[in-house]
Amino acid sequence: MTERRVTVGWAEGLHARPASVFVRAATSLGVPVTIARPDGPGPVNAASMLGVLSLGAKGGQEVVLASAADDAGPALDRLAKLVAEGLEALPDA
Incomplete structure (x- = not known):
């Protein structure tokens, strides 16, 4: 299991x-990813809008992105950057 912890x-x-925006990015990556709050509910499917909303992750809180896929590192890095930097992380923002 590969993980990234990000604020x-x-x-x-x-x-x-x-x-x-996060769900669309997670869906486009082609690897299964989960997201969880260490202090709350989860993990949930990162490609599920209802799942992500159910976390109630607020600005400044830490979340954990994880995947069991062998090639998940780059996908998790991309999602972690998006979570940390918001729209500034998107190439066309």
């Missing part, structure tokens, strides 16, 4: 629009 950099946390 949510979106001021509003992972809800509504930020969660939608």
Whole structure:
């Protein structure tokens, strides 16, 4: 299992629009990824909008991204950057 721990950099946390951007990115990666709050519910499928919203991750909270896929490192790095930096992490933002 490969993991990345990252602090949510979106001021509003992972809800509504930020969660939608995150879920689209997770879906596009082609590897199964979960996201969890160490102090809360989870893990949930990172490609599930309802799952991500159910975490209630707020700005400044830590989340754990994980995958059992052999080639998950680059995918997790990309998602971790998106969670930490928000839209600034997207190439066309």
